[in-house]
Amino acid sequence: MGVWWWKLLFAILAGIISSSELCASQNDPKYRFTQNATSAAEISYYDYIIIGGGTAGCPLAATLSEKYSVLVLERGGSPYGNPNITNLTSFGAALSDTSPTSPAQRFISQDGVINSRARVLGGGTCLNAGFYTRTSPQYVREAGWDGRLVNESYLWVEKVVAFEPDVQQWQSGVRDGLLEIGVLPNNGFTYDHIYGTKVGGTIFDHHGDRHSAADLLQYANPTSITVLLHATVHRIMFRTKGVSRPRAHGVVFRDASGRKHKAYLKHGSKNEIIVSAGALGSPQLLMLSGIGPADHLRAHNIRITLDQPWVGQGMSDNPMNAIFVPSPVPVEVSLIQVVGITNFGSYIEAAGGENFAGGSTTDYGMLSPKIGQLSTVPPKQRTQEALSKAIESMESVDKTAFRGGFILEKVIGPISTGHLELKTRDPNENPLVTFNYFQDPQDLERCVKGLSIVEKVIESKAFSQFKYPNMPISVLRNLTASAPVNLLPKHTNSSLSLEQFCKDTVMTIWHYHGGCHVGKVVDRDYKVIGVDALRVIDGSTFNYSPGTNPQATVMMLGRYMGVKILNERLVASAAESLDDRTSIQENKY
Incomplete structure (x- = not known):
């Protein structure tokens, strides 16, 4: 390492560099400890193997590397140097990319709703709309987390990735409208989850540049961490002979050329494999490794390690519904900045901009069919043909028709759940x-x-400048359900009920979770129940989506559990040392 690195590290530890300077210092497109998996050894050994360099995996790896050797296996590439990821005005460009190498892998739920999962270092923080907000104290208590360590972990994250947004006219209009209609109190700018209306944080800085969970790797000890990109884990290996129950001891992964590699845990009772592959990837990998419902695994000719019927159960995705509001005046490009937290279980947010739904300012609006947000037909009818037709129709319309933005609501929780199964x-x-x-x-x-x-x-009066006076709510509602999102005529009846509107126009807000629930698949320490040396630490463990938007809490959880694991090992080492000294003293006599 050069002298500059040690000076930087000392300054960070001393707390004399601001978060903005810290971020600015990491402009290199990749870290020195990051490499393509094709250059990896055929066999390697580490204290910790983390599967998934995403929202939780990056802070977790950075923390564990302070004391131990860590391998991170990320199936995607680096976010650095990709303007479709780093620039706010390009939001959605990555989500619209359906190529095999896209940082976003599109999937369609069995419900028919088009969705996306991350395939890039930094995970969903490289693809999302950037809203940063903590979860509620009640959620922390119910999760059984230590409140003080939770707060310290949030602060650790926020020094690098969180910023106060520049709130302009459109977002201000939504905020003032919420206050006018009684979503009170006015909580101003805060990261905290509080009833009422607030301005939350953002992971986009004042230049419009994204700061993702990958940035948290700058906290890592560069001599103790290896990050392999384009490394797809096929299964976790377990030792079953000579142990009371299956014990994870290694993984099999392939690089981009298809070459097989194996990584093993070093000898040591405390070393572990940690799965942080996301709400789809984590339960999927457990099943591929033989942990899941026995009948389902047998149907795929997978050798059973542990019959665990709860793996893949309790899958949830927070439904999002929105109303498009054409504006008679220009609207700034903005993603989520303001939120109204109601007392009945719905969150109100907004996104907008000049032609934001798909025009000249950006071709990839947050509710554009180009990224799969096709609200104009019911979920089961959202075929690729419908998407293509929607995009074609959208591009043939005068771009001024798209001037305006969306006001959306997201259901808390949700209560409704489903399940996940292997396809292959x-x-x-x-x-x-x-x-x-x-x-x-x-x-x-x-x-x-x-x-x-x-x-x-x-x-509301506060929002009136952004609404045409001759467009009542019934027209806007039907406009959203028919046009201009993709201009496919559907509803012409002005009596379209809100219940039917919810069902027909439901979309994802990319906050899916579940599949490895605490108390069913993992315990309160996120250890997989029934096996040893294996944990799952990510959003797949959540029963409910935390706060209005989960990314802050998922990053926090990575740091939180990293610190907990380090502390547990420190205490265990001290106890072993004390036992050794006691034994020596006893042997003297």
């Missing part, structure tokens, strides 16, 4: 996942109430 034994293929949107009537009720709030905001 190929880890590169998406599993089959069902979310069962609005299966629970309370979710539908919350959607209706949330959309009622959205409509009141649109009709």
Whole structure:
């Protein structure tokens, strides 16, 4: 390492470099400890093997590398140097890319809703709309987390990736409209999850540049961490002979050329493999490794390591519904900045911009069919043909028709759950996942109430400059369900109910979770129940999506569990040392 690195590290430890300077110092497109998996050894050994360099995996790896050797296996590439990831104005470009090398892998749930999963170092933080907000104290208590360490872990994350957004006219109009209609109090700018209206944080800095979980790797000890890109894990290996129950001891992965590699844990009772492959990837990998429902695994000719019927169960995706509001005046490009946190279980947010739905400013709006957000036909009818037709129709319309933005609502939780199953034994293929949107009537009720709030905001005096006076709510609702999102005529009846609107126009907000729930698949320390030396640490363990948007809490969890694991090993080492000294003293006599 050069002298500059040690000076930087000392300054970080001393706390004399600001977060902005820290971020600016890491402009190199990749870290020195990051390499393509094709250059990896055929066999290697580490104290910790982390499967997935995503939202949780990066902070977890950085933390564990402080004391131990760590291997991170990431199936995607680097986010650095890719403007479709790093620039706010290019939001959605990566999500619209359906090529095999895209940082976003598109999947369609069995419900028919088009979705996407990350395939890039930094995970979903490289693809999302950037909103940064903590979860509630109640969520922390229910999760059994240590409140002080949670707070310290959030701060550790925020020094690198979180910023106060520049709130302009459109977002201000939504904020003031929420306050006018009674979503109170006004909580100003805060990362905290509080009832009322607030401005949250963002992972986009004041230059519009994204800061992802991959940036947290700058905390890592560069001599103790190896990050392999384009490394797809096919299975976890278990030792079953001479042990009381299966013990994870290595992984099999392939590089981009298809060459097989094996990575093993070094000898040591405390060393572990940690799965952080996301809500789809983690349960999928457990099944591929023989941990899952026995009958389902046998159907795929997978050798059973542990019959675990809960793997893949409890899958959830927070339903999102939105209303498009054409604006008579220009609207700044903005992603999520303002949120109204209601007391009945719905979150109100907004995104907008000049031609943001698909025009000249950016061709990839947050609710554009180019990224799969096809709200104009019911989920089961959202075929590739429908997408193509929608995009063609959209591009033939005068771009001024798209000037404006969306006000959306997201249902808390949700209560409705589904399940995940393997489609094939190929880890590169998406599993089959069902979310069962609005299966629970309370979710539908919350959607209706949330959309009622959205409509009141649109009709508020504070928001009036962004609404054509001759467009009542009934017209806007049908406009959203028919055009201009993709201009496919569908509903002409002005009496379209909010219940039907919720079902027909439901989309994802990319907050899916579950499949490896605490208490069913993993314990409170995220150790996989029934086997040794294996944990799952990511959003697949969540029963409910934390806060209004989960990325802050997933990053926090990576840091939190990293610190907990280090502390556990420190205490264990101290106890062993004490036992050794006691034994020596006893032997003297």
